Amino acid sequence: MNVIKWTGVVLGFVIIAGLGFFYFGHFTIGYTPSFEKIINDDHIYSDDGRPEEAYDVFGEAVSKEEAEALLQTEEGREYLAAENGAVRVDDEFLELGRETFYEETFGNEVFLTDVLGILDGPLSLFDFMKAIAKLGGSATDNLQVEIPETVTIGGETFEEGTMLDTGLDVPEGAMMPLGMPVTVDRGEMKVGISCALCHASVDMDNGGKVVEGGTNTNLNTGALMAFGSNTASYFTHADVEDLKDFVAETNRTVETTEGEEEALPDVKALEDAVDETLMKWPPGFFDATIDMEANPTQMADSFTFEDHPYSWSGMGTSGPFRGLSTLNNNVQAQGSDALAQAQISDELFDIDPEVYLGTLLQNAANERYRYNPFADEKPSDFFQEVQPFPDSPGVNEVVKLPTYPNVSRISPQGYLASSEGHNVNEQNNAMSAFQNTLVPPEPNRTVDETTLARGEEVFNEAGCLSCHAGRAKTNNRIIPLDEIGTQPSRADSLEDTEKVWDEPLIFSPDTPVPVPERAKILKAPTDHVDEEQKNLGFAHGDSDGGYKVKGLAGVSRHAPYLHDGGVAVGENKEDDLGIPGTFLSDRRPDPFNSMLAVIDRDLRERVIEANQSSQDLRDVNIEGIGHEFWVDEQSGFSSEDQEAIVEYILSLTGGEEED
Known part of the structure; x- marks a missing residue:
């Protein structure tokens, strides 16, 4: 009896403590797959023939052997x-x-x-958890979530009971999707995103195992965000030329930084406009730039070794890990916190900072963050009272760089995502080091060695090596827009950063967070990049911008192709053409046929025609044009040559010897 009694007391205490922690504590639950659930687990942290990196010094890799020698001298230890x-x-x-x-x-x-209210619209956390529970522990590369009520989002009506294709990947036995940690904060449940949401995937052809670094090619980010209750807070990623076009009531005003009264846009009108844009994004696409134009790009892989410069425009050229840490910082510092751009909203968007903050917060999902334009308070004063991290320019954990609010090549945002308890930029740098170890699994294809050998010959004969050379199959250059000829909208999306440009100053890697007074400041070297390439990456000076030469390692895992993802062909290359014939028809792009459309001008022409037949795709600048380097009959190659070169390209994993 005493045992039962004390068992009850202990259980009661545990339950009470658990409830107390739930309602008054703060904790995050995330999912990291065990190595047994990784397809390429035999490559984890191994060099796979690559020089093992012991140090990185502003992009210069130092091997173990080199480090041992350097540490023997005073000069080396200082370096x-x-x-x-x-x-x-x-x-x-x-x-x-x-x-x-x-x-x-x-x-x-x-x-x-x-703020954005991703769980405050028609879909709740319960709806997602119910969908995962229905899997019964099975894996999926497309979590289907039932819509509980009839709703109209972005002009599209979804009937009650409709199954929404989210594209969320759930590994076998997991209770949450990849890259979507859940945070409990004083009884409130919230979801965030990590890099794995877009850059890790479940391979259903390999028992539902995870491909670390593999693109989630069908992640329906546009719809997931559009279903939020305040997607107007993401308006800088949509086609919103002027907020004044959305003003309906002149009595809903804020006091600007100049002391004048300016009206806020109508909540519903702006929300509907942004929803409409987001619903036009095809699965597997995301708009990471804040140029107030709709120009989403296909999500890239994270097979990053020797694939610099980073990002589609090649803006990641300098700093730790050859600019990879700059790219890693971009999403967490800019793409997931629009509030942080308030200080430079006038320069970037021609919007007063008070109007900008008021617009983002006037319909925030949580009342704590919802700004009332009828209150006798500026949006900036209100936001300062509710900021979770008072020293941050937004709501994310970031550290302002010495040049803030100006931006630089080291951080086009002016700050670095960094958590308290770590050093400045430590987590971004650690992700860079980790990503550089990732090796794509062998493609799910059976091809004889003779075909692959002929494919390599055709690759060389066609001149592909002029750009796609080395182990990663890239010359690490940015090609000017007028030369590459691909969809132009994204190329100049960073040009306005020149208005607030500054020196690439950064705190030393041993600087703790919070940053102490008199922390050591370093200037990141940029002399290794010529001026033309620097300007191309940001469309600065007289440059119209350009696009980097993408490496080909693991290319079999991220069809469709080109930066705008417009080169898509399904299994039936006669009918499954472009985005309309694939994603918009519930069909996945076929890697072989899609790559064939990259090199065959006739097939590409039909793909472009299919894309241009869609007004939605024209609105978000997805065409599949450019990169007109043909390997087809008109260039003197046979269909057998085409098959061989496509199979060769799809076989590349970055483990090959340099040419």
Whole structure:
């Protein structure tokens, strides 16, 4: 009896403590797959023939052997000192990178849940959890969530009971999707995103195992965000030329930084406009730029080794890990927290900072963050009272750089995502080191060696090596827009950063968070990049911008192709043409046929025609044009040659010897 009694007491205490922690505590639950659930687990943290990196010094990789020699001299020890910019890479650092890749949100659950309202619209967390429970522990690369009520989003009506294709990947036995950690904050449940949401995927052809670094090609980001209650907070990623076009009531005003009264846009009108744009994004696309134009690009893979410069425009050229940390920082610092751009909204968008903040917060999902334009308070004063991280310009955990609010090549946002308890930029750097270890699994294809050998010959004969050389099959250059000829909208999306441009100053890697007074400041070297390439990456000076030469390692896993993802062909290359014939018809692009359309001018022409037949795709600048380097009959190659070169390209994993 006493045993039963004390068991009850203990259980009661545990339940009470658990409830108390739930309602008054703060914790995050994320999912990192065990190595047994990774397809390419035999490559984890191995060099696969690559030189093992022991240090990174502003993009210069130092191997173990080189480090051992350098540490024998005073000059070498100074070179490898963290206070001078060196980042040490060891197993513990790689573990941090992997954990950050899968589970770190840097607090973006506040913007996504409390401001944008991703769980405050027709879909709740319960709807997602119910869908996962129905899997019964099975894996999926497309979590289907039942819409509980009839709703109209962006002009499209969804009937009650409709199953929404989210594209969320759930590994076997997992209770949450990849890259979507859940945070409990004083009884409130919120969802954030980590890098794994877009850059890891479940391969259903390999038992539902995870491809680390593999693109989630069908993630329906546009619809997931459009179903939020305040997607107007993401208006800088949509076609919104002027907020004044959405003003309906002149009595809903804010006091600008100049002391004048300016009306806020109508909540519903702006919401509907942004929803309409987001619903036009095809699955597997995301708009990471804030140029007030709709120009989503296909999500890239994270097979990053030797694939610099980084991002489609090639803006990641400098800083740790050859600019990869700059790219990693971009999504968490900019793409998941629109509030952080308020300080430079006038320069970037010609919008007063008070109007900008008021617009984003006037319909925030959580009342705590909802700004009332009839209150006797400026939006900036209101926001300062509710910021979760008072030193942050937005709601994410970031550190302002010495040049803030100006931006630079090291951070086009002016700040770095960094959590308290870590060093400045440590998590971004750790992710960079981790990503550089990722090796694409062998493609799910059976091809004889003779075909692959002929494919390599055709690759060389056709001149592909002029750009796609080396192990990663890239010359690491940015091609000017007028030369590459691909869809132009995205190329100049960063040009306005020139208005607030500054020196690439950064805190030394051993600087703790919070940043102490008199922390050491370093200037990131940029002399290794010529001026033309620097300007192309940001469309600065007289440049119209350009696009980087994308490496081909793992290309079989991220069809469709080109930066705008417009080169898509399904299994039936006669009918499954372009985005309309694939994603918009519930068909996945076929890697072979899609790559064939990259090199065959006749097939490409039909793909472009299919894309241009869709007004929605024209509105979001998806065409599939450009990169007119043909390997077809008109160029003197046979259909057998085409088959061989396509199979060769799809076989590349980045483990090949350099040419």
